[in-house]
Amino acid sequence: MNPTITFPPSGPALKLERTAPSAEKWAATLAEERRRLQEDQDALREREQNLRDYELRLRSLQAEIEAGRAGENRGFTAAPMPQAEVRSPRRDTFEEDTALQAGWEKLHRARELFAAEQNNLRDDRIAVREQEAALRRREAAVSERESRLAAREALVAAAAPAEPMAGEHTMSAVTRLTRAPFNMARSVFGAKKA
Numbered sequence: 001m002n003p004t005i006t007f008p009p010s011g012p013a014l015k016l017e018r019t020a021p022s023a024e025k026w027a028a029t030l031a032e033e034r035r036r037l038q039e040d041q042d043a044l045r046e047r048e049q050n051l052r053d054y055e056l057r058l059r060s061l062q063a064e065i066e067a068g069r070a071g072e073n074r075g076f077t078a079a080p081m082p083q084a085e086v087r088s089p090r091r092d093t094f095e096e097d098t099a100l101q102a103g104w105e106k107l108h109r110a111r112e113l114f115a116a117e118q119n120n121l122r123d124d125r126i127a128v129r130e131q132e133a134a135l136r137r138r139e140a141a142v143s144e145r146e147s148r149l150a151a152r153e154a155l156v157a158a159a160a161p162a163e164p165m166a167g168e169h170t171m172s173a174v175t176r177l178t179r180a181p182f183n184m185a186r187s188v189f190g191a192k193k194a
Contacts, residue, residue, distance in 0.1 A: 026153055030146065037142055044128075044135055051124055058117055065114065 171179075 026149055033142055
């Protein structure tokens, strides 16, 4: 006839264990932050070296200009112009005036260019100082994050058991996740857990 089926009492409660982020993930994040910081420092050092080279070129240019000025002061005129041969008084002085005017225009243009280069250098120095300040702020933020990370890792290490308890069945998270619907159905319908 009909055999009677007895169901076991429903009882197993589902306990989900929360898993903390692995130490490997934290280490990878920390290594990535350190790599970014190192790249930023290398780029800043390269820019600083470029600015130093640029400053040296400007200083040498300034020294050449000052040396040229000192040479001009020894002559009779302060305007840069080639040595003119002695001319007779009958010749027109128009050519001399145009050469003198052209020399003065060259001098004024050179001074304008030099002033523009000084302004650019000053602006570059200000920008580098601002970048250094931003880098220092970022370094402080990274070191603060590192200390918080170390504290979290210590907390996770202290909270995580070193070995599973005797008799405790260990499963991977994927296995627990895929078995959860079946375990729920078994607990509702009361079937034995395999």
